[in-house]
Amino acid sequence: KAGVTQTPRYLIKTRGQQVTLSCSPISGHRSVSWYQQTPGQGLQFLFEYFSETQRNKGNFPGRFSGRQFSNSRSEMNVSTLELGDSALYLCASSLDGREQFFGPGTRLTVL
């Protein structure tokens, strides 16, 4: 069974632009969560989607948004990029809401 896949793996953007990251969960998993990892703040929860509905949201500004499609694939969008948005963005999927499987992440660099 294929693991969690994230595309693209690397992105370079400039301040003010927007970006969309994609995550494909493990087949059969209906829950997808997103995390931001930075050296200064560590791993922080962004949001969780289950069956196309946002179930939980972390403490991030409204520039960060996400959605989930009927096939459980998820996207997250960051608008008006800031330098501080440079990070590794990790997606995780789970079957039963307890054990999460992480993808390799998307490394976003904002110049």
Add this chain to the structure above:
Amino acid sequence: AQSVTQPDIHITVSEGASLELRCNYSYGATPYLFWYVQSPGQGLQLLLKYFSGDTLVQGIKGFEAEFKRSQSSFNLRKPSVHWSDAAEYFCAVGPYNTDKLIFGTGTRLQVFP
């Protein structure tokens, strides 16, 4: 407030030595507890988890962890470390039935031959 503390930022051990990584949590309800490992440039791999029952849990790669409710701790142990164990280790806590994990700041493990 819910939080996870990993007091050791960086640990160095010799190959073959025993290892203990500390994790303390603050959580209002019965927590679900996890240890993850991350190699450079990679995502997170689950080492082990505790939901309920036996407080000593076994994981992959020879790791184990013990849940001590009285100390709010979930320390990770390995009796003999291998050079391939060099990585960053994260302790995490989560509520029942959602995927919102709270992570500690991580412990970077360095292994000397």
